[in-house]
Amino acid sequence: MTSESGITRFVPKHEARSAQWWVLQRISGAFTFVLLGLHMVLNHFLNPFVEAQYPDIVRDYGIASFRVVQIKMANPLYLIVSFLFVIFLLFHAFNGVRTVWLDIIPGDASRRFIGWAVVILIVVLTLFTLWLNFSVAQLPG
């Protein structure tokens, strides 16, 4: 950095390509903020998907019971919202882990390794959540 700015120690660790991860972390963070709030409200406080159709099941078993979870997961709108939530949350979480990792272990080889590890973790865990949702939704109620 120039002496004009006075910042002499702020030197990027890697090439400028890392900037895309930084921007994506902000975008995924914003989506996660909104969708996590929705997730908490839907799963703790009220659930219009279930409560409108099956008010007695919610009353008799509770909002966190298996029956209610199953009815929720069978709803296509819930599936779409969950899928978006999982994608943004997993990206935000593991890109955050990547940032911490690169603070401790810098270098090109390390960056390539953790980059691929993050991609694989996101794909595997997204497939896991989809499999979970479809399996539970298809069980006999």
Added chain:
Amino acid sequence: MTGSTEKRIHDTQVAGGSKPRNFLNWFKPWDQGIGMWAWFIQRMTGLFLVLYLFAHFGVLSTLLIDPTGELFDTLTISMNTPFLHGLPEIGPFPLDKATSFGFIVDFVLIGAMIYHGFNGIRVTMFDFYPESVRAQKRIFWILTILGILTWIIAMLLILIVPEIVLPGG
């Protein structure tokens, strides 16, 4: 034009986290200002939330292990069973319910989520409006107050809503 506030922030961030030999500096945020505390708690809550994510997927996996749902309901019921009874009921808030493993986990979890989310808004604000960095301390305390209010409201709502109906209840 770069002011001294920006310089201090960049110095703090770099001194705190960008070199392996400075790793231990993460764990001594004192005497480095409120921004360093904010950064430290942001990082710790972030790592905690990633750990929680795996625990969450682990509990949800019981839906696959036992398709009848009995295992899942047993887990949910045991996590939500109070271990103290006979506490007073203040208005609509049964204090018994606050003494369960699930409530304590929710308390820590929701606190970490609210901190991480609100501080994330603060950091993103600095990225989009660099001028706001000059007010970073005031913004931190305003968001802290808003966050604590949100936290209290969320925990009170959890006390009211029946998450799981306990056997015999």
